[in-house]
Amino acid sequence: MQTYKFILSGGGTGGHIYPAIAIANELKARFPNAEFLFVGAHDKMEMQKVPQAGYQIKGLWISGLQRRLTFDNTLFPIKLMxxxxxxxxxxxxxxxxxxxxxxxxxxxxLLHVAALSNIPTVIQEQNSYPGITNKLLSKRADKIFIAYENLEHFFPKEKMILTGNPVRQDFLDINSKRSEAMSYFNLDDNKKTLLILGGSLGSKRINLLIAEKLNFLLDLGIQIFWQCGNSYMTEYKHFSETQDVQVVSFIDRMDLIYAAADFVISRAGASSVSELCLVAKPTIFIPSPNVAEDHQTKNGKAIVDKNGALLIKESELNDNFESVFNRLLYDENLQNNLSDNMKKLAKPNATKDIVDEIIKLIQSPSS
Known part of the structure; x- marks a missing residue:
């Protein structure tokens, strides 16, 4: 039997790292003897997260161009070479x-060199607005796996396959994990749990919001599990001394915290949106406006337009947050409708569908 070798590359944020790990895990399940190598940026979070997932990784000295003139920008040509x-x-x-x-x-x-070496390459685009790297790579890629429709303006139509975003398979059966989850995180099963997600790096604006609105939220009789991000932990960890509040930098068992959560406040990064569609918890998206082409708002609106979630722009938080959250908390029909509609948008087979296409490519006579 042939032993396959797979290189996976993606990083900078969890939204690029965890889809790659999900794909690798599915490939490993099908080809236990396969060899895997990840390639990332040497100073980014993938250098820690990938080894924690059990895979070898090598780092490149690479970073993106900044929007303003910086010393790093002058180094870009050297880093690229x-x-x-x-x-x-x-x-x-x-x-x-x-x-x-x-x-x-x-x-x-990495993919540029692989394509020039006549090695099959595929890219997986998580967002409704593709990043510059994937747009450039799409010209030579053999297949492009997308999570949103209507990306013909960015990618060759004949290469695109609508699969959804790869997510970990342990999100598929969270309802059976509720009791384990409440015990694991030491949560009170008699209180509703609000989960705050600021993305893998944390969100300054969401952290400021929760700190400001904490008394309002606690007066509603709920408990709060607040992922603030590693760089914000020192500033916000003291809130864990407050009854019914837990502040963490990172969540190691996302399946369990989703099982415990009754409501979610989250950024609208592509991976978070895909995960939340699977677990279908009533959600308020607060998209980051500080991303290319405001793609988080587009990600969130794709769900909101199907009546699967609520959304508040950062610029409207001061005026609207309390009224929107009160509505969500007390309207059970709204909660049920959001959950039902969100579940309809989930693509639970995304990882398997992507791996099916990868196998077709490596086993085709021309590869």
């Missing part, structure tokens, strides 16, 4: 059957 040279060495030594990119700057040099 260095990364292309190292990517060429990695490809030559590892000899992958295919290279899989999930976005982030490190995937650019």
């Amino acid at each position: 260095s990364s292309l040279i190292k990517a060429r060495k990695i490809i030559k030594e590892f000899k992958p059957n295919i290279v899989i990119g999930t976005g982030g700057f490190a995937s650019g040099p």
Whole structure:
């Protein structure tokens, strides 16, 4: 039996890292003897998260161009050349059957070199508005897995396959984990639980909001599990001393916290949106406006337009947050409708569908 070799590259944020890990896990389940190598940016979070998931990773000296003139921008050509040279060495030594990119700057040099070496390449685009790396790579990619429709303006139509975003399979049966979840996180089963998600890096604006509205929320008789992000932990950890509030930098068992949550306040990053569609908890999206082409708002609106979630723009939080949350908390019909409609938008087979297409590509006679 042939032993396949897979390289996966994506990083910078959890939205690029965890889809790559989900794809690798599914490939590993089907090909237990396969070899895997991840490639990321040497100073980004993938260098910790990928080894924690059990995979080897190598780092490239690469970063994106800043919107303003900085010293890092002057180094970009040098970093790019260095990364292309190292990517060429990695490809030559590892000899992958295919290279899989999930976005982030490190995937650019690697997939570019792989395509020039006639190695099959695929990219997975999580967002409704593609990043610059995937747009550039799409010209040479063999297949492009997308999570949203109407991306013909960005990618060749004949290469696109609508799959949804890969998510971990342990999100598929959270209803059976409620009791375990309440015990694991030491939560009170007699109180409703509000889960706050600021994305893998945390959200300054959401953290400010929750700190400001904490008394309002606690007066409603709920308990709060608040993921603030590692860089904000020092500033907000003292709120854990408050009864019915837990503040954490990172959540190690997302399946369990989703099982425990009754309501969710979240950024609208692509992976978070896909996960929340699977678990279908009543959700308020607060999109980050500080991303390319405001794609988080587009991600969130794709769910809101189908009556699957509520959304508050950052600019409207001061005026609208309390009224919107009160409405969600006390209107059970709204809660049920949001959950039912969100569930209809889930694509639980995304990871398997992507891997099916990858296998077709590596087992085709031309590969």
